[in-house]
Amino acid sequence: MSVKSQLRDLNVRPRKGLGQNFLVSRGVLDHIVDAAQVAAEDVVLEIGPGLGVLTRALAGRAKRVVAVEIDPVLVVNLREQLQDCGNVEIVGGDVLALDVPRLIMGDVLAVPSGGTYKVVANIPYYITSAVIRHLLEAKLKPSLIVLMVQKEVAQRITAVPGEMSLLSVSVQFYGTPHLVHHVPAGAFYPVPRVDSAILRIEPRADPRLDDSEIDGFFQVVRAGFGQKRKQLRNSLAQGLRLPASAIDQGMSNAALDPERRAQTLSVEEWIALYRALEAAKQGR
Numbered sequence: 001m002s003v004k005s006q007l008r009d010l011n012v013r014p015r016k017g018l019g020q021n022f023l024v025s026r027g028v029l030d031h032i033v034d035a036a037q038v039a040a041e042d043v044v045l046e047i048g049p050g051l052g053v054l055t056r057a058l059a060g061r062a063k064r065v066v067a068v069e070i071d072p073v074l075v076v077n078l079r080e081q082l083q084d085c086g087n088v089e090i091v092g093g094d095v096l097a098l099d100v101p102r103l104i105m106g107d108v109l110a111v112p113s114g115g116t117y118k119v120v121a122n123i124p125y126y127i128t129s130a131v132i133r134h135l136l137e138a139k140l141k142p143s144l145i146v147l148m149v150q151k152e153v154a155q156r157i158t159a160v161p162g163e164m165s166l167l168s169v170s171v172q173f174y175g176t177p178h179l180v181h182h183v184p185a186g187a188f189y190p191v192p193r194v195d196s197a198i199l200r201i202e203p204r205a206d207p208r209l210d211d212s213e214i215d216g217f218f219q220v221v222r223a224g225f226g227q228k229r230k231q232l233r234n235s236l237a238q239g240l241r242l243p244a245s246a247i248d249q250g251m252s253n254a255a256l257d258p259e260r261r262a263q264t265l266s267v268e269e270w271i272a273l274y275r276a277l278e279a280a281k282q283g284r
Contacts, residue, residue: 047121
């Protein structure tokens with residue numbers, strides 16, 4: 001049965017407010033599952049299962065699948081359509097309001113202590129950044145994240161120094177992103193105005209900074225990108241409200257040219273700059 005027919009039978013119209021665009025291409029679905037490298041021992045958290053087509057494909061490979069859907073009408077349908085899949089659990093709710101570690105370690109996913117899980121998601125474009133941050137900042141991080149996102153967003157996330165943004169630094173701080181496959185707008189119903197891409201993120205096993213340093217680090221990064229057209233030293237001085245002398249000392253200690261601009265720095269250089277500025281503030 002086609003996606004249009006299923007929606008008609010359910011008396012459901014795609015809701016623009018929820019960013020609902022349903023995947024209709026079987027080939028793209030296979031690309032998503034392959035990108036996630038789902039194996040028989042895997043536990044998978046799926047976000048935005050929609051009509052459950054991807055959910056069923058994941059269930060055919062994984063040990064267990066938990067699908068989180070925000071639309072209550074679709075939740076009811078998913079539970080009916082997937083009742084023959086004994087390894088699937090449907091959870092109704094907003095993933096951004098859910099405690100991921102509790103969801104993972106509790107009765108729903110039943111991941112053993114010290115275990116891990118993968119995330120597969122076809123999410124609305126407008127919550128992409130929030131979902132990525134929610135997952136990457138969770139105490140229990142996934143071993144792999146595969147997302148369907150707007151093509152432009154995928155390109156921004158996978159950017160290299162010279163084209164970096166606050167978004168790319170934020171994601172690359174926590175993991176390594178890869179643009180896996182381009183997806184044309186025609187692979188969805190309704191057809192969105194933009195093309196999409198399959199993005200795979202491999203979270204880092206070892207944190208780059210201590211938890212107590214992360215807020216301070218991103219304060220520096222946000223300040224740096226606050227005035228994109230300005231030299232980094234000027235953006236930092238204004239955004240952090242620090243004397244120019246402290247900024248100059250910090251940039252010098254981090255071996256950074258004061259005329260650099262924020263988009264040219266790598267994540268490693270941002271970390272070096274953060275540490276140098278902290279030392280400069282403390283007079284070291």
